[in-house]
Amino acid sequence: MTNNPATGVLDRDGLSALIEVLAAQGRTVIGPTVRDGAIVLAEIGSADDLPFGWGSEVEAGRYRLVPRADGAVFAHTAGPQSWKTFLHPQREKLWSAERTPDGALSVTEDDPEQTSYAFLGVRPCDLRAITIQDRVLAGGRYPDRGYRERRTGAFLIAAECTEPGATCFCVSMGGGPAVDGSGFDLALTEVLDQGGHRFLVRVGSEAGRDALDGVPHAPADAETEYAARAAVDAARDRMGRAMPPVDLRTLMGESLEADRWDDVAARCLTCGNCTMVCPTCFCTTTEEVTDLTGDHAERWLRWDSCFDVAFSHLHGGPVRASARSRYRQWLTHKLSTWYEQFGSSGCVGCGRCVTWCPVGIDITEEAAALHDERAGRLRHEKQKETQR
């Protein structure tokens, strides 16, 4: 909370006005809203669509929407979606081809005008996840053009975390409930005390300043700043879970033959939910569509998952046919080989994979078990060494 000076305080009407300003810029405003017993991300028409007075109680494999007497709007943890639903949609057309009557083919690259988004309520963990997906999808020699355009055009309103859930572990992944540095246009911190329900606002970009200038707001006051800082600091100590404090990269690399993979494979449904809810999982497959006449063809990108047997299908069959090999692929990639590929961990500690796994497989528990197994193995080897 130190890098950007606090620049204002919004009340609920101010938040409402901010949504109107962004919508008036032609943006599609996406934010949290209550649907089907969860807080999901969807298009927001006004502040009335936001989950005022709703929170969530989560555990491994369990999510419950719960009413909150305090009327808070950002006091919930990660729902079943992340912002990748919008930046990296589950299905996207790449090109289409037509066969003309003389037999020639004409290929047309799909280049639609991308939606200009405003994301309201991006958590610090998800802000990091977006940065990670930027590196994966928009970095390197072959950027995903659609992603890059949607991302460049997106206006990000971060919401600092004041209410971590039981499956949250961002602090142990090097993050935290505070929004630090850059990567946002505006950052909000929700404050609920005798001074009223309000949001401390910090500006992170020129576009953010322009938007804030367009809405009624009070100057930042010391009391609100203090309360905001206290709420975020308290959240840091209330993470429900933690990754074991070890070098996960080395741990994964040295655990490829661990027995624990058999244990987790016996519980894993290989249903793919963890990868679908993960804000950094990016894998896709291409779908070739033809019509009955064969004169029209399309290529689409669609979300895929390393838990799909067909995902590793090469000539002769799948490389990772067993559940053991697929879970191991997911975890070792996320926590270890991601560094080699993209220069960071692939996990931000948002806890979605823990909450939304139907059988409640807990990535932190699996990492801890792998660590214990490795420690036991090393102890055993050392004992053998000394006995010699």
Next chain:
Amino acid sequence: MSVPTLAVFKLASCDGCQLTLLDCEDELLTLAGEVRIAHFLEASSAVTPGPYDLALVEGSVTTPADAERVREIRAQSRHLVTIGACATAGGIQALRNFADVEEFTRAVYARPDYIDVLATSTPVSDHVDVDFELRGCPIDRKQLLEVITAYLAGRKPDIPDHSVCFACKRRGTVCVTVAHGTPCLGPVTHAGCGAICPAYGRGCYGCFGPSGSPNLRALIPLLHRDGMDDRAVERLLRTFNAPAFDKEVRS
């Protein structure tokens, strides 16, 4: 190349899957231009004798006559695709596989000796080679079109065998098990329906049969947790794809 011939056959079934072909209203005229419909009794009584290029077979094998007939169909068909839970898994009528059929016939029919049935209802692939199995009760219209289109284009159909969860997450459905504690077979069920049931707040009941890599034994404790006793779990698994799920329970 002459226009390929299409034949539709039925064994023990309700006709719902072949009806799916007639349900392709927008594409029917185009389809009729790309194939010659040579045998499709639900659409026309005009029948052309085989052999056929593409045969769609609905229904399971429940009588000695069916078993003989499906061999004849195979012999007349260059590419044989079975459609629906009956043809691919035995269907609801495969519940007989867990019971005594003779006892049923004695109880139901005045002259049980007139009844000539097999003790089991089995998928077509138990009797003849099948080129592709399209799952579902009933099958999905778009998937049927994909199978036919892929055949016409000479490519493999794009019919993923991953779980229904993939479809729920793609369409943004909130997980009914995690968020509501509703028993759901989605994590072990073959995708293809578009995850219709969870989108309306109810659990998947597995009408597409097991996915390509189901771990049913890991799911059963969840069904128990969410209020199902052993009998209820058995009933949930024993519907349209009972033998297929039964095999998974035992694996």
